[in-house]
Amino acid sequence: MTHVTLNAAVQSVFVMSRISNLNSIPEYFFTVRLAEAMSGELAKNRVIRMEFPVAELMGGAGAIQRGPVSKDLRIDGRADITILDSMGKVPEAVVEVKRRVRYGADSTGAAKDIRRLSKAMLYGGESNRLKFAMLAFLTDATNGQMRERQQELADRLHDHHQAIDKLQQLTISTTFSSIPIDDDGKEFASGVTIIRRAR
Numbered sequence: 287m288t289h290v291t292l293n294a295a296v297q298s299v300f301v302m303s304r305i306s307n308l309n310s311i312p313e314y315f316f317t318v319r320l321a322e323a324m325s326g327e328l329a330k331n332r333v334i335r336m337e338f339p340v341a342e343l344m345g346g347a348g349a350i351q352r353g354p355v356s357k358d359l360r361i362d363g364r365a366d367i368t369i370l371d372s373m374g375k376v377p378e379a380v381v382e383v384k385r386r387v388r389y390g391a392d393s394t395g396a397a398k399d400i401r402r403l404s405k406a407m408l409y410g411g412e413s414n415r416l417k418f419a420m421l422a423f424l425t426d427a428t429n430g431q432m433r434e435r436q437q438e439l440a441d442r443l444h445d446h447h448q449a450i451d452k453l454q455q456l457t458i459s460t461t462f463s464s465i466p467i468d469d470d471g472k473e474f475a476s477g478v479t480i481i482r483r484a485r
Contacts, residue, residue, distance in 0.1 A: 288422050289463035291323040292316060292476035296424060296465050306472060308386040308424050317366050317383045320422060324369065324381075333374035337364040340406075346370075347377040349410035358398075358405040358450065376415055380406055384423035387439060387477065396423060396439075397446045400479065404450035404458075407481050421479040424465075432473040436462045443479050457484050 299311050317336065325334040340363050344350065355361045367381035382399040403419035421443070427435040440460040447458045458481050465474040 287323055287327055288320065288420070288478045289461070289476045291320050292422060292424060293463060293465045295319040296474060296476075297467065300467060306467065308426055308474070311385060313383060313385040316385060316422070316424070320381070320383060321367050324367065328369065331372050332378070333370040333372065335368045335370060335374075336366065338368035338377070339364055343368055343377045343380060344406065344409060346375065347410075347415045349406065349414040349416060351410050356405050356409065358401045359409065360398075360402055378415065378417045379419065380416065381420045381422060384421065387423045387425050396421065396443065400443050400446040400481075401450050403481055404447045404456060407456055407483070408451065417482070419481040421477075423477045423479075425462075425475055425477055427473045427475075428471055430471075430473070432464070432475060436475065436477070439477060440479075447481065455484055457482050 295316050299315060300306050303310070321334050321336050328334065340359060341361050343365055344359065344361070365380045366383045368377050369379040369381070370377050380403060382403060384396050384399065387396045399421050403421060407414065407416055407419050425435060425439060443460055444458055458479060460477060460479040462475045462477050465476060467474055
């Protein structure tokens with residue numbers, strides 16, 4: 287669902303705006319489209335919230351522990367999308383959306399997102415009720431470099447995750463889907479990274 291939604295959103299906005307540059311598209315466009323798709327898919331069983339305060343998210347999920355709060359969590363911030371139980375009380379998943387992730391996955395904030403999502407899954411130990419965390423993003427490449435771009439990004443995102451999950455309590459996987467757009471050799475793809483508990 288996530289790949290399909292992001293791919294359709296890219297094609298839609300490229301036609302609507304007559305552009306083919308991910309940097310020219312507001313990130314919230316993808317966030318709204320993804321939240322709408324999730325709501326349609328999960329409407330009977332889950333509640334979808336956008337810009338949900340991280341402090342409420344972590345408290346509601348039981349992800350609380352003693353001591354100073356990790357800076358990686360950005361506790362005063364807001365999560366792009368939060369999936370809550372059917373009563374809208376308990377956060378079960380958190381989703382961050384990135385309009386464009388480049389080589390290295392550092393300068394665009396993807397590294398911070400992966401660190402934040404990994405920390406959110408680990409915080410509070412066994413009392414934490416978050417089931418998964420997701421980073422949904424777009425990337426582009428030229429001259430047939432998309433396969434290399436995808437491997438580079440998957441490796442970098444894994445490394446950023448491992449910096450937080452040193453005890454390997456979580457699993458992380460990244461998948462990609464090509465976005466068919468004919469634009470002078472420019473290639474586009476959606477990426478989805480999912481973080482879950484290892485056991």
